[in-house]
Amino acid sequence: MTDNLLEDFRQLGLVAQASSEEALETHLRSGSRTVYAGFDPTADSLHIGNLVPLLALRRFQLAGHRPILLVGGATGMIGDPGGRNTERELKTREQVIRSLDRIRAQASRFLDFDCGDNSAVVVDNAQWTESMTVIDFLRDIGKHFSVNAMIAKESVRRRIEDDSIGISYTEFSYMILQSYDFVVLNRRYDCTIQMGGSDQWGNITAGIDLIRRMEGKQAYALTYPLLTRSDGSKFGKSTGGAIWLDASMTSPYAFYQFWRNASDDDAVKWLGIFTFLDSVEIERLATAMAQDPGARAAQITLADEVTRLVHGDEGLATARRISEAMFANSLGSLEADDLSQLALDGLPVTMSSGQVTLMEMLVESGLAVTPRGEVTLGQARKLIKGNAVSINGIKITDEDYVLDADNALFGRYHILQKGKKNHHLVVQKSKDPGFH
RNA sequence: GGAGGGGUUCCCGAGUGGCCAAAGGGAUCAGACUGUAAAUCUGACGCGUAAGCUUCGGUGGUUCGAAUCCACCCCCCUCCA
Numbered sequence: 010m011t012d013n014l015l016e017d018f019r020q021l022g023l024v025a026q027a028s029s030e031e032a033l034e035t036h037l038r039s040g041s042r043t044v045y046a047g048f049d050p051t052a053d054s055l056h057i058g059n060l061v062p063l064l065a066l067r068r069f070q071l072a073g074h075r076p077i078l079l080v081g082g083a084t085g086m087i088g089d090p091g092g093r094n095t096e097r098e099l100k101t102r103e104q105v106i107r108s109l110d111r112i113r114a115q116a117s118r119f120l121d122f123d124c125g126d127n128s129a130v131v132v133d134n135a136q137w138t139e140s141m142t143v144i145d146f147l148r149d150i151g152k153h154f155s156v157n158a159m160i161a162k163e164s165v166r167r168r169i170e171d172d173s174i175g176i177s178y179t180e181f182s183y184m185i186l187q188s189y190d191f192v193v194l195n196r197r198y199d200c201t202i203q204m205g206g207s208d209q210w211g212n213i214t215a216g217i218d219l220i221r222r223m224e225g226k227q228a229y230a231l232t233y234p235l236l237t238r239s240d241g242s243k244f245g246k247s248t249g250g251a252i253w254l255d256a257s258m259t260s261p262y263a264f265y266q267f268w269r270n271a272s273d274d275d276a277v278k279w280l281g282i283f284t285f286l287d288s289v290e291i292e293r294l295a296t297a298m299a300q301d302p303g304a305r306a307a308q309i310t311l312a313d314e315v316t317r318l319v320h321g322d323e324g325l326a327t328a329r330r331i332s333e334a335m336f337a338n339s340l341g342s343l344e345a346d347d348l349s350q351l352a353l354d355g356l357p358v359t360m361s362s363g364q365v366t367l368m369e370m371l372v373e374s375g376l377a378v379t380p381r382g383e384v385t386l387g388q389a390r391k392l393i394k395g396n397a398v399s400i401n402g403i404k405i406t407d408e409d410y411v412l413d414a415d416n417a418l419f420g421r422y423h424i425l426q427k428g429k430k431n432h433h434l435v436v437q438k439s440k441d442p443g444f445h
Numbered sequence: 446g447g448a449g450g451g452g453u454u455c456c457c458g459a460g461u462g463g464c465c466a467a468a469g470g471g472a473u474c475a476g477a478c479u480g481u482a483a484a485u486c487u488g489a490c491g492c493g494u495a496a497g498c499u500u501c502g503g504u505g506g507u508u509c510g511a512a513u514c515c516a517c518c519c520c521c522c523u524c525c526a
């Protein structure tokens with residue numbers, strides 16, 4: 010780490026655009042600053058996409074600055090024209106408060122909320138937006154915006170030029186609300202920097218302009234590149250959807266596997282963004298990977314580091330334990346205790362009693378999902394026919410195969426595998442009252 | 446309010462009376478090859494073992510037969526007012 014935070018960010022690949030870079034550098038060096046990033050409260054948990062700004066905020070905090078997490082209780086109801094054009098659901102007051110708490114709880118893994126002057130803060134923009142009257146809005150804020158300029162913004166122009174979608178006035182106004190957020194934070198917290206994805210550039214600079222007009226002050230923008238995977242697909246999705254930070258929504262094991270599966274092209278890049286390893290170490294891993302890509306050194310380190318960051322040492326340990334068992338071809342060496350531990354560790358489990366056909370079990374376990382997301386017997390059949398199913402490490406092609414105590418490990422465990430990476434544990438119910 | 450253009454299976458997008466469960470591409474899932482990578486190739490991709498059943502904005506209608514024709518309605522876009 011140098012004493013130049015912006016330069017560090019640049020080296021980590023965290024900078025897409027920055028406003029008046031030299032002035033921003035000086036600004037950051039000359040005192041403790043306040044920086045904010047917005048978070049959408051639409052989901053039940055933060056996901057790994059949110060990890061990028063979250064960890065960037067942590068870097069700010071480690072460098073002595075104060076991070077603010079702005080939860081879009083108000084703007085979340087509207088929808089950013091830059092984002093998907095699906096209608097937003099209105100959030101009730103309680104929902105927003107709940108997600109506020111949740112975001113604070115999840116963010117507290119990375120940010121310090123109790124360290125004096127640069128403690129992290131969570132705020133909700135509904136606080137100052139909700140009670141504003143239309144007249145106030147138009148008179149005090151709206152007049153500062155030139156429609157000509159707004160139309161010229163990339164995010165808006167794209168929507169206007171696309172004949173099939175268009176843009177509603179509501180969405181069009183999103184930029185104004187976000188700009189006003191920046192003004193309020195500037196007033197209340199002396200917040201001078203806003204960070205966001207590169208798609209936020211237009212909105213952020215609009216905020217800077219508004220601060221100049223209303224407050225006569227200088228503010229700064231910093232955007233990070235939106236992550237795409239090297240194959241162009243959307244970052245953060247995996248089989249079955251988003252990767253959440255909440256352990257009950259995405260198990261530490263699944264979380265770990267996501268990172269461990271990173272492509273070669275992504276792995277090194279992600280080490281910079283998602284871990285706090287120093288550049289020497291990252292460099293070393295990059296070299297190691299170039300020499301022996303099969304060893305997957307970068308992926309393993311990436312998975313270790315990020316999982317530890319999000320789920321702690323214990324979460325990492327269980328994730329690794331399952332991974333070892335499932336991928337190291339060591340099914341045969343597992344003891345009964347190991348298998349029951351896997352269940353406790355968060356490998357997906359289904360209980361069964363007596364005899365069940367393989368097809369039924371594929372459905373019950375949810376492994377037989379169609380590409381469309383439904384779970385059907387037909388899909389189960391196709392998978393078996395397609396040579397995709399194994400039990401306890403052995404391919405099964407018999408559609409009539411039946412799971413029972415006789416072909417189970419230790420009389421009660423079946424490890425059901427679909428494809429290469431989907432594992433499921435089936436446990437025969439026992440009369441043993443100690444087990445449930 | 447007026448004129449015009451649209452709404453097709455997860456997405457894009459063909460299809461304008463039977464050969465349509467609906468071309469093609471993407472996404473997704475699986476197989477092969479590998480390194481739990483990428484690329485590539487193969488298969489699947491509404492439900493069902495099958496017979497068959499349910500789809501093309503909605504509701505009715507014409508027809509032996511409709512995604513395709515007609516009526517009304519809903520929604521989206523463009524231009525005009």
